[in-house]
Amino acid sequence: MKKLMTLLAAVALVGSMAHAALAGDTLADVKKKGVLVAGVKDSLPPFGYIDEKTREIVGYDIDFVKAIAKKLNVKVELKPVTSASRMPQLMEGNIDIIAATMTKNPERAKQIDFSHTYFLTGQKFITNKGKVKSLKDLEGKKIGTAKGSTSEQNVAKAIPTATVLSFDDYPQAFLALQQGKVAAVTTDESILAGILGKAPNKNKFEIPNLQISEEPYGLGMRKDDKNFVAFVNKTLLEMEKSGEAKKIFDKWFGPKTATPLKRTFKITADK
Numbered sequence: 001m002k003k004l005m006t007l008l009a010a011v012a013l014v015g016s017m018a019h020a021a022l023a024g025d026t027l028a029d030v031k032k033k034g035v036l037v038a039g040v041k042d043s044l045p046p047f048g049y050i051d052e053k054t055r056e057i058v059g060y061d062i063d064f065v066k067a068i069a070k071k072l073n074v075k076v077e078l079k080p081v082t083s084a085s086r087m088p089q090l091m092e093g094n095i096d097i098i099a100a101t102m103t104k105n106p107e108r109a110k111q112i113d114f115s116h117t118y119f120l121t122g123q124k125f126i127t128n129k130g131k132v133k134s135l136k137d138l139e140g141k142k143i144g145t146a147k148g149s150t151s152e153q154n155v156a157k158a159i160p161t162a163t164v165l166s167f168d169d170y171p172q173a174f175l176a177l178q179q180g181k182v183a184a185v186t187t188d189e190s191i192l193a194g195i196l197g198k199a200p201n202k203n204k205f206e207i208p209n210l211q212i213s214e215e216p217y218g219l220g221m222r223k224d225d226k227n228f229v230a231f232v233n234k235t236l237l238e239m240e241k242s243g244e245a246k247k248i249f250d251k252w253f254g255p256k257t258a259t260p261l262k263r264t265f266k267i268t269a270d271k
């Protein structure tokens with residue numbers, strides 16, 4: 001028994017040492033290995049999705065990762081993550097940074113650190129056209145969203161009588177709407193606009209003007225990884241100042257895109 005306890009203590013010690021190592025200096029590590037490994041979405045236009053021609057993952061989130069890697073003079077490796085897997089992947093050291101439509105909030109900030117806000121949106125719904133005028137119309141209904149998202153939590157609070165069905169990702173939730181299995185899909189407006197923009201039968205659906213939350217996006221990094229967080233924040237502020245951040249916004253959300261949205265934010269230092 002004593003031996004077992006010693007063994008367990010040793011395992012725990014090694015485990016905590018590995019953890020401490022991970023919380024170390026990602027900035028130095030990335031420079032040393034010459035590659036920045038980013039956890040990104042791969043089925044959410046225009047944030048992260050596979051380009052039909054090049055078969056590469058492209059999008060708003062990807063352009064920010066590429067700009068940071070360029071500044072570091074390293075290559076980029078993109079690893080697809082889901083809403084539920086992104087924090088564990090980061091904390092286990094499988095990725096260096098999360099750039100995956102991720103909302104900053106105090107609960108998540110207990111486990112990881114966030115950059116300054118680099119995108120701002122709010123949670124809405126996609127519904128069948130003409131069916132939903134107010135939140136009341138969704139009471140007692142089935143609503144689809146993604147596991148591990150703020151969308152899942154917000155909708156449960158906003159419409160407590162609804163049944164929330166959580167899928168691995170939003171395209172799956174939208175499929176359920178198309179098949180009549182849910183009455184709505186809920187998540188950030190910017191994501192819903194991307195889904196609708198690509199939908200073949202988009203005239204059948206709409207995004208009613210019903211917003212239930214504000215969703216500021218941040219790039220996720222390991223807790224207390226101070227040098228890396230400072231570098232990423234500095235880069236974001238420089239991108240705002242030089243106009244590069246706005247250029248990326250216009251590329252994916254400008255008037256000529258499938259997802260025209262207004263830029264209602266500027267990248268500024270968090271207070």
Ligand code: GLU
Nearest residue numbers: 083101102103149150151
């Ligand atoms: N921005 C929200 C979140 O971080 C919803 C989008 C997503 O699931 O990535 O949870």
